[in-house]
Every structure is written in C-alpha cells, then in structure tokens.
Amino acid sequence: MSFVKLTASALTIAAATATAATARDQVQVAGSSTVLPYASIVAEAFGENFDFPTPVVESGGSSAGLKRFCEGVGENTIDVANASRAIKEKEIKACAENGVTDIIEVRIGYDGIVFASDIKGNEFAYTPTDWFLALSDEILVDGKMVPNPNKTWADVNASFPAQDIQAFIPGTKHGTREVFEDKVILAGCEATGAFEHLLAHAAGDTPKAQKKAAEKACIALRTDGVSVDIDGDYTETLARIESNKDGIGVFGLAFYENNTDKLQVATMSGIVPSTESIATGEYPVSRPLFFYVKKAHIGVIPGLKEYAEFFISDEVAGPDGPLSEYGLVADPELSQTQDAVANEATMGGNS
Amino acid sequence: MTDFSPTPDQPAVAQNSLLTQSKRTIKRNSAEARFKAYGIAAIGIGLVMLLVLVTTIFGRGTGAFQQTFITVNVELLESKLDKNGERNIEDIKRVTTFGYAPLIKSAMQTAVADLGIETSLKSKHMAGLLSKNAVAQLRAYVLANPEKIGETIEFRFLAQSRVDGYLKGRVSRDSIENDKNISPEQLDLVDALVAAGVIEKTFNLDFITGADASDQRPEAAGMGVSMLGSFFMMLVVLALALPIGVAASIYLEEFAPKNWITDVIEVNIANLAAVPSIVYGILGLAVFINYMHLPMSAPLVGGLVLTLMTLPTIIISTRAALKAVPPSIRDAALGVGASKMQSVFHHVLPLAAPGILTGTIIGLAQALGETAPLLLIGMVGFIASNAPSTIGEGLLSPNSAMPAQIYEWAKRADPAFYERAWGGIIVLLIFLVTMNTVAVILRRRFERRW
Structure with missing residues (x-):
C-alpha cells in the first residue's frame, strides 16, 4: 500500500525530471x-x-x-x-x-615530454639512440636484427651507470605514446641505421608501404617487462618510480615542474627541457x-x-x-x- | 545398560584417567590450541592493517582541514574596475579576473612596505604568495558590492599551495630547489609575514563546503559540492531502491508460488549482487544516457545506476529479514481471520523492518563509496559546478560524487591535491562509519529474537 504509493510517486518524479531535462x-x-x-x-x-x-x-x-x-x-x-x-x-x-x-x-x-627518474638516483643525459637501444624489440647488431640483449643502461651506452633498464611509458590510448614513438624511438631507429636495414628488407609492393612496414618494425617495443605501459595518469607513473628507484618515466613537462622535489629530469640530446627550450625548438621531444x-x-x-x-x-x-x-x-x-x-x-x- | 559399565577384568580407568592425558587427547588439545593461535594471529594481522590504514589516512589527510591565509588590505581602484564611474554592473562585469591582478600586486607591495619588511622581490612575486583564487574572490566581492569600489577593504586570501605546504612542513627549502612556483626569497618573505601575523594557518571550512578547483589552485578545492552530488544520488537510490526492493522481496517471499520461474529469478538476483559495479556503469551509459537521453554527469543518472547496483543487496537482506520472522506469527494472523496481505503488512513487515533498514543502510553505504560506474557516465572529472539551489537542479546539473572527487584529486599533478585526496577519504570514512553505526544501533535496538 504505502510502498506501492511511494514507488509510484518516486517513479513519477523521476520521469518528470527526466522530461524536464531537455x-x-x-x-x-x-x-x-x-x-x-x-x-x-x-x-x-x-x-x-x-x-x-x-x-x-x-x-x-x-x-x-x-x-x-x-x-x-x-x-x-x-x-x-x-x-x-x-x-x-x-x-x-x-x-x-x-x-x-x-x-x-x-x-x-x-607541450614537452620529459624523461625523469627518482631525485636521489643517477643522472642521465639521453639521446634518442639510447632509448631505441634500450626499449626496441630488435636492434641492429653486426648488420643483423637481433632480439634486444640490453639489460642495463651501461649496455646501451658505456657512459651510463650499470642501472637496470626499467621504463614506464604511456599506454597506447595516450597521445603522448605516439609522440614518444615518433620523436624518440623512430629517431633512434634512424640514427642507429636500423631503419635503413629494415627498409631494405621490408615487405611491401610500393616504397610507401615498405616505409610504413619499416617504421612499424622500428617502434615495436620489447615485451619482456623492461618497458611497462602505463594506462593511467602521470601520478601512476610517479608512484611506480617511487616504488622502483631504477625506473625512468615519461612525463609531461608541467607534471614534472609540479613534482621537482621527487623527480630529476634527464636531458635529451644535451638540452634541458624547459618552456624556453621547447619554444625555441631546441628540445626535440615536444x-x-x-x-x-x-x-x-x-x-x-x-x-x-x-x-x-x-x-x-x-x-x-x-x-x-x-x-x-x-x-x-x-x-x-x-x-x-x-x-x-x-x-x-x-x-x-x-x- | 550393563553393556557400558566396565567389567572387572578391563582396567579402563587406569588408561583413561582424567588426571593424565592420553596421547590422543594431548594431540587434540594441542590442535585446538594451534587453531586458537591461528585465529588470534589472523585477527592481529587484521588489526595491524587497520591501524596502519587509519594512521596513514589521518596522518596524511588532517592537513587538508587546515589552510594558510594571508590578510591584506586591497584598494578597489575605480580607475581599474569601473572606468566611467557609473557603477553599472554590466560595465563592472566586463573587467575579467585578469584585470584584478594589478590590484592584488599593489596591495601586497603596500602591505609588505607598511610592515617594514625588506625584500628584493618584485610585486609580481610578492603577489605570487597568494592563491590564484584571490582574483576570483576579489571579483566576486566587487560584483556583489559594487558600491565599495574606491574604498580600501581588508581581505583574507588563501595562500598558494607551496606557501601552505611550507607552513605544514610538506615543502622545505631543499625540496623547492628546482621548483619554479616558489623561490627561497619568497619563503623568507613568508617567514617575515608569519612573524608579523599576516599569514596564519587556521581551520578551513571551505574544504568541507567548497567546490572543486582547477590544477592551478589546489588550495581552493573543496568537497562540498561533490558531497551534495553524493547526497542527491543517495536520495535517488533511497527513493527507488527501497520501495522496489522491498516490494519485490515481499512478493517473492510471501506471495509468489514456488515454481521454476521464481527459482530462476532468485538465482539471478543472487548473481546480480556479484556483478562488478563497472558493468552497471556501462549499462547506465547505454540505457540512461544514449537511449533515454538523460543529461551526462547528472546525479540523477548516477543515482539510477547505483539503484540498479544496490537493488540485489536490498532484496537479499529484506528477504532474509522476512524469513527470520517465525511462521507462527503469520499463522496466528491468518488464524484470527486476517487476509494474507493484512498478515504481511500488519505483522510480518513491522517485525522485519529493523533488518530491512539495516540492509538498506549498508546498501546505501556501499553505493556511497562507489566510483567505477560513475566513470562511465561522466561524473569523474573537473566538475566545479556551483552548489545547486533546487532539488531539480541538484539532480540534473552536472556534479561529481565524493569518491569520484577523491579519485580525481589523487590523479592531479600538484602534491597539494594529494593531501586533499586523503582529507576527502577522512570525510567519506566519517560518513560510512556513521551510516554503519546507525545500522548497528537500529539492529540492536529494534531487533527481536525468538
């Protein structure tokens, strides 16, 4: 009785408000x-x-x-x-x-994309080549593409400390991922000569299709846990770095600038990321x-x-x-x- | 009978003495002792976890209830705010918040000069101690009191999040080494202003009553509006889930014939209770927003989705409460000539009410803490709407909810939002604990046992 009335009136209210919501x-x-x-x-x-x-x-x-x-x-x-x-x-x-x-x-x-690691950790000065050698699925060794053997940053570049490679990069639903692939991995792929090698062996009928296939092979990242896709926000990347001091994360410049007490930023091709160096175009990853x-x-x-x-x-x-x-x-x-x-x-x- | 009495040639007493335990008894007793120890250890681990959780939450979150304020006198220059001096509200409105920044700069400069504090900072960096919210506060005041233009008024502005963090110990001179938002000179000025009593840290009611703020002004963000969002959602849930749930369970329990159809319904209700809440969010998006064209981000839609989620819980607990009423009550009512419906509504339902209420409150508490379905119907995000003024507006204008607001804060870049996320958890926990306590009290007070 009273429940029936209550239900009826509640439903009418809901319906009335719904129709008002045009x-x-x-x-x-x-x-x-x-x-x-x-x-x-x-x-x-x-x-x-x-x-x-x-x-x-x-x-x-x-x-x-x-x-x-x-x-x-x-x-x-x-x-x-x-x-x-x-x-x-x-x-x-x-x-x-x-x-x-x-x-x-x-x-x-x-907007700039920066590479940052724990504030107390090692300092890094990267080039796109380093990132390609660290994260690519296959790299060019003695004229042949082989599965990426690099385990520490010292394997990638002798001037780096022997710190385990552990990268936290944005997942594929983020636009940042694409820029990372284009401006860092692909650039490194071209710089190491892997791109030319892949292009020469790429399948495809037209030069355009071959180029596309080579690019796709370039940006294929290793799947052995060294590179971790972060589908959440930068706070998740930050939390991962806080729990794994070897981790290097990919962040937006603005996020880094709000968390300078926890993160140190790495240079890219010798340029420190800042609004100025991005505006002049010196910093490459923007x-x-x-x-x-x-x-x-x-x-x-x-x-x-x-x-x-x-x-x-x-x-x-x-x-x-x-x-x-x-x-x-x-x-x-x-x-x-x-x-x-x-x-x-x-x-x-x-x- | 004699079968059980010991015969003289069997010395059973000596073997099974109560004073010396047999091997088997020792084994059984020690197994029991071990089990007790496991149980105590399990409870101990649980308690330690709870203690860690509560201390972490309160340790990190209590800071959010306090905020740093800076008191300064601002001269409301007519030349900046109302050039033609007609006090026409439309003309005054044309000055955006950006036009108020110079007033704040000069106010800070004057304040510092009046106090006799020496600093090498420019007025822009002095004003940088204040929250970006200050211009909005000033403009809102001027629009509300246009007659005050030309006067000098004392204002209490929020300090920016780094200054606030400095007073709370979150920010130190070491941690700001690479920080662009504040400099050591600014902190020197803060120290001097604290000594002069201009900067003070007090309880911040705005955190509990205010609206969300953008990434640039974490110090101005509050829970109030999202609390209202949660309130309106709970209103919808209560208005729909309670009558529907109770009606459904009364029918199923008291009237429905026991056949395979009711069996299928019963199994389905039990299964629905276990469906992940995000599924209800997808359903809500498809049905309420895309098909029924209800507005996005509206608490009404959130409430409808949470109603679907809470219904199985309420139905199950209501049926349990109805089942707990002994059949003799029903039989007695029917025996003196009551109809089936009279027996249910006059006798069974009042006796089951405490159980139903408890189940409903626990269902509501569960719905209050739910975030996942809200993600899909647009209630998570930057929704800094003003507090709704009518019920209709509260149901239909975009709003967030408390757990969604906490999730949103936890994602943001500025560490000051992190503190607020923990503060928000405290507020949400207080609500949940209160609701559960009410449920327990109701059950204790009104429950009848047979």
Whole structure:
C-alpha cells in the first residue's frame, strides 16, 4: 500500500525530471589527460568571468576522448575533445560516419615530454639512440636484427651507470605514446641505421608501404617487462618510480615542474627541457596540443564558442597567461588560431 | 545398560584417567590450541592493517582541514574596475579576473612596505604568495558590492599551495630547489609575514563546503559540492531502491508460488549482487544516457545506476529479514481471520523492518563509496559546478560524487591535491562509519529474537 504509493510517486518524479531535462546548458569536454589541467584552468576562469556555467572537463586519454567525440551529434554527446596529438584520418572518417562532419581544430600551444627518474638516483643525459637501444624489440647488431640483449643502461651506452633498464611509458590510448614513438624511438631507429636495414628488407609492393612496414618494425617495443605501459595518469607513473628507484618515466613537462622535489629530469640530446627550450625548438621531444569542437553544437550549447575563444585568447593562452605559467608553451601563431575559431573554420578548409 | 559399565577384568580407568592425558587427547588439545593461535594471529594481522590504514589516512589527510591565509588590505581602484564611474554592473562585469591582478600586486607591495619588511622581490612575486583564487574572490566581492569600489577593504586570501605546504612542513627549502612556483626569497618573505601575523594557518571550512578547483589552485578545492552530488544520488537510490526492493522481496517471499520461474529469478538476483559495479556503469551509459537521453554527469543518472547496483543487496537482506520472522506469527494472523496481505503488512513487515533498514543502510553505504560506474557516465572529472539551489537542479546539473572527487584529486599533478585526496577519504570514512553505526544501533535496538 504505502510502498506501492511511494514507488509510484518516486517513479513519477523521476520521469518528470527526466522530461524536464531537455536542454544541456554547460559545455561538456573530454579527452587527453595532458590537456586536462589546462582545460580545467580555462573552464574555471570561464565560469568565473562569464555568465555561462562552468564547463565539465573529463579525462581518459586522447583516443578515448576522440572516440566519444565521434559518437554523433546531439546533447548526449560531448562538445569538445581534448587531444595531445592531431586527429587521425581514421577518426575523421569514423566521425563522418556518425554525422560529425564539421570539426574545428584548435591548437592551443606546445607541450614537452620529459624523461625523469627518482631525485636521489643517477643522472642521465639521453639521446634518442639510447632509448631505441634500450626499449626496441630488435636492434641492429653486426648488420643483423637481433632480439634486444640490453639489460642495463651501461649496455646501451658505456657512459651510463650499470642501472637496470626499467621504463614506464604511456599506454597506447595516450597521445603522448605516439609522440614518444615518433620523436624518440623512430629517431633512434634512424640514427642507429636500423631503419635503413629494415627498409631494405621490408615487405611491401610500393616504397610507401615498405616505409610504413619499416617504421612499424622500428617502434615495436620489447615485451619482456623492461618497458611497462602505463594506462593511467602521470601520478601512476610517479608512484611506480617511487616504488622502483631504477625506473625512468615519461612525463609531461608541467607534471614534472609540479613534482621537482621527487623527480630529476634527464636531458635529451644535451638540452634541458624547459618552456624556453621547447619554444625555441631546441628540445626535440615536444608536440602540439589540440582541442576539437563540434561545429554543429555551436549555437545549440550555450557558451561553446565563447569557451573556445576564451581558451585561445591572448590573456589565457598567451605567453604571460595562466596556461603558460602552468607549463604550456605558448603558440607563436596564436592569432591565426584565434581568427580560425572566430570564423568557425572547420577542418578541410571550408568555413 | 550393563553393556557400558566396565567389567572387572578391563582396567579402563587406569588408561583413561582424567588426571593424565592420553596421547590422543594431548594431540587434540594441542590442535585446538594451534587453531586458537591461528585465529588470534589472523585477527592481529587484521588489526595491524587497520591501524596502519587509519594512521596513514589521518596522518596524511588532517592537513587538508587546515589552510594558510594571508590578510591584506586591497584598494578597489575605480580607475581599474569601473572606468566611467557609473557603477553599472554590466560595465563592472566586463573587467575579467585578469584585470584584478594589478590590484592584488599593489596591495601586497603596500602591505609588505607598511610592515617594514625588506625584500628584493618584485610585486609580481610578492603577489605570487597568494592563491590564484584571490582574483576570483576579489571579483566576486566587487560584483556583489559594487558600491565599495574606491574604498580600501581588508581581505583574507588563501595562500598558494607551496606557501601552505611550507607552513605544514610538506615543502622545505631543499625540496623547492628546482621548483619554479616558489623561490627561497619568497619563503623568507613568508617567514617575515608569519612573524608579523599576516599569514596564519587556521581551520578551513571551505574544504568541507567548497567546490572543486582547477590544477592551478589546489588550495581552493573543496568537497562540498561533490558531497551534495553524493547526497542527491543517495536520495535517488533511497527513493527507488527501497520501495522496489522491498516490494519485490515481499512478493517473492510471501506471495509468489514456488515454481521454476521464481527459482530462476532468485538465482539471478543472487548473481546480480556479484556483478562488478563497472558493468552497471556501462549499462547506465547505454540505457540512461544514449537511449533515454538523460543529461551526462547528472546525479540523477548516477543515482539510477547505483539503484540498479544496490537493488540485489536490498532484496537479499529484506528477504532474509522476512524469513527470520517465525511462521507462527503469520499463522496466528491468518488464524484470527486476517487476509494474507493484512498478515504481511500488519505483522510480518513491522517485525522485519529493523533488518530491512539495516540492509538498506549498508546498501546505501556501499553505493556511497562507489566510483567505477560513475566513470562511465561522466561524473569523474573537473566538475566545479556551483552548489545547486533546487532539488531539480541538484539532480540534473552536472556534479561529481565524493569518491569520484577523491579519485580525481589523487590523479592531479600538484602534491597539494594529494593531501586533499586523503582529507576527502577522512570525510567519506566519517560518513560510512556513521551510516554503519546507525545500522548497528537500529539492529540492536529494534531487533527481536525468538
């Protein structure tokens, strides 16, 4: 009796509130955990300075974010995807299949990837070659590709201490992984001559296919536990290094700068990573950060365009703004991006 | 009878004396002693673990309840805040938080000069002692009190996380060697300001009542809004899971015929109780968000998902409570002419109520601590929404939940968030312990044994 009434009334309330929930009035963002701190700083300032509600920013990785972004158009899909790499052809296609055709690409600035180890441990000065020799599945020895025999850093480079190789690198759902493969492993592969060797023996009909096969063989990492994929966030990498003092982790520059009491950073090709050395392009391992906006949602979700414009405004993303204070390297071509967002220029050129 | 009495030619007494134990008895007794020792060791290990856990949580988390504040006088310059002097709120709103930074810089400079502290720092670095939240606090004050423009007002700002960490002992001069966020000169200034009484560490109510803050201002982050998120989710769970669960179990226990269909349902309920909670999250995403188009990140959806998760627990405990009521009560009620429904609602249910309540509270406590399903429906992330003002808004506007907020803090780069994550655990634990204690008290007080 009373229970039946209670149930009935509860269900009616639920149904009534559900039907009232037709319009979403806050911007919904998801994606890269590298972009997350920047996006949350912007979201907070956006909520403070505008009459729009504070956007909701979720993380989960670039690929995961873009996947959700491409699920379709409508209020139950996200408006903005953060990514620490550019969107791929495959993803644009997947988007188009679900009706997400007009995408605005916004580059917010650059971010460095640093290699850091426990503060009390050994110091390292790496080159991409060292990392290739340490982590690649197969390396070139006397003109032949052999399974990677290196166990300690001293095996890799005689000037290093005999510390066990133990690397914590971002998992494949992170955009950072791709940059690590491209700018470090592949560069090392080319520098050691392994790439040429692989290219000469690569299967494939066209030179392009052969190159692709060789690149793929280059970035294959060893699977014997020396290189550990971290699918979580940088805090997980940090925790691994704290428990395993031999560990070397891959971090974003901003994360390292917040944890200088626990981590020491290694140089890459002799350059110390900093916002300055990344801005000048001296430090080799950096990448642009992006966010992608669904054009179809502009005008439907209140504040979406304002959020995008605010994000890349000079006072936020400029060299003196809060983002660069946190560790973002300001984009020298920010004004072009601002124009593109103001004109709602979508990818592929048509505005 | 005589079969059991010892015959004279069997000296059984000598062999089985109560005073000297036989080998077998010694073996049995020592086995028992060993088992007791194992049991004590198991409990001891458990207690040590609990002690370690609790001391770690409280050791690391209590810092979050205190925060460092800096008191300074800020001159609300009309030339910066309201150029044409008309006190038009729209004009004042046009000055963003970035426009308030110079006011804070000069306020800090004046404060340091007035106290007679000598420092080589520039005003930018003096203002760097304050939280980035200070500009927002200032702007909110000016928008609320536009008539105060032109006056000099005393403000109590949060100190930035490194200064706070320095006062709490988390940050030392050694640890900031490579730190860009603070310099030793700034710490010298902090020491001088502490001596002058401008900087003080006090209890921070905002941690319990406030909203989440971005990565740049961990000192401003609080649990309050996510607590409300949890509260609204629990409201949904209670409003749906309790009536549905109780109705289902009463029917199954008292009315349903015992046949293979009810058997299948029973087995399924038992199985559902063991389904990992993340599965309910996937279900919630598919059904409530993608199919029913309920808003993302809304406590209503979170509550619905947790309802599904809690239902089996409630059904199982309710059925156990109903089963515990002796059949004689039902028989007596039916015997004096009550209908089946009257016997259930007038006699069985009141007697089973303490058990049902206990089960419900424990189910709610379980739901309160759940994070995994919330991950998939968008309740984990930076959701710094303001506290909702109505029930509808509370159910539908995006919000986080306490465990989700803790998880989110634990992921962030600044070590100050780590402290807050532990602080959040303390708050969550207090809730859980309270709920479980209430459950125990209810059971003790109202339970009847036969």
